[in-house]
Amino acid sequence: xxxxxxxxxxxxxxxxQEVTLRCKPISGHNSxxxxxxxxxxxxxxxxxxxxxxxxxxxxxxxxxxxxxxxxASFSTLKIQPSEPRDSAVYFxxxxxxxxxxxxxxxxxxxxxxxxx
Amino acid sequence: QKEVExxxxxxSVPEGAIASLNCTYSDRGSQSFFWYRQYxxxxxxxxxxxxxxxxxxxxRFTAQLNKASQYVSLLIRDSxxxxxxxxxxxxxxxxxxxxxxxxxxxxxxxxx
Numbered sequence: 001x002x003x004x005x006x007x008x009x010x011x012x013x014x015x016x017q018e019v020t021l022r023c024k025p026i027s028g029h030n031s032x033x034x035x036x037x038x039x040x041x042x043x044x045x046x047x048x049x050x051x052x053x054x055x056x057x058x059x060x061x062x063x064x065x066x067x068x069x070x071x072a073s074f075s076t077l078k079i080q081p082s083e084p085r086d087s088a089v090y091f092x093x094x095x096x097x098x099x100x101x102x103x104x105x106x107x108x109x110x111x112x113x114x115x116x
Numbered sequence: 117q118k119e120v121e122x123x124x125x126x127x128s129v130p131e132g133a134i135a136s137l138n139c140t141y142s143d144r145g146s147q148s149f150f151w152y153r154q155y156x157x158x159x160x161x162x163x164x165x166x167x168x169x170x171x172x173x174x175x176r177f178t179a180q181l182n183k184a185s186q187y188v189s190l191l192i193r194d195s196x197x198x199x200x201x202x203x204x205x206x207x208x209x210x211x212x213x214x215x216x217x218x219x220x221x222x223x224x225x226x227x228x
Contacts, residue, residue, distance in 0.1 A: 042218055042221070045215055045216070048215070050214070091160070101208040102208070104162055105150075109159050
C-alpha cells in the first residue's frame, strides 16, 4: 500500500515568493496533520484536519500560512509570502480516526523548504 | 505546558549491545505513547506504540511504560549499525486528544 505522498520533496525559493506544498494521505485515513520540523523547535503541529475539515490551526505561525483539504485525498499548505525563517522540513501525516488518543500517525517523506 | 523530555544524546553503544532510550512526560493524563525512528534526512517512522503499564515486545524492540513514574523507555536488543538514528518519543495528552506531543529525540549511534 502506498504511504503518505508529499510533493515536492525539495523546494528552494526566494523570499517573498509563494510556496505550495502538497500531500496525499493514506487511502482510508480521515485525519491529516501538517507538521514542521526544525533543529531548534523539533516537530511542531501546524494544523489538523478531520474528515476534510480544519479542526485546529492554532499551530499555524502567521497569516502567511494557509492550508486546505478540498477532498479526502489531497491537502495543500501554502506560504505567501515566504520568508527565510520558514526554512524547515514540512511533514504531512495521516491517521485513521482521531480524538481517541490511540490513533497511530504515519508520516510522509517530507518537503525540505529553503527560502533564500 | 505539556512536555515530553528526552536526552538528546548522542547515545553510543557497541554493536550487539542493548540500547536503552528514555523519555519522561509531564502530563499525567497522557494515555498512549509512541516511539518513532528517524534516519538523517528522512521522515519519522512509527516503530512501537504502548498504552498500558508494563512491557511490550516486538522483535528486538521492547517498549516499557510506567505511568506512576511518568516514564517510558525503548530497549533495542542486539543493536545493529542500521539502528543508528534519532528516536522520537511522543504521546497524546488525555482522552479525546488528537495532538501528539513529541520529544526532541535521542540520537543513537551503534558502533560496529
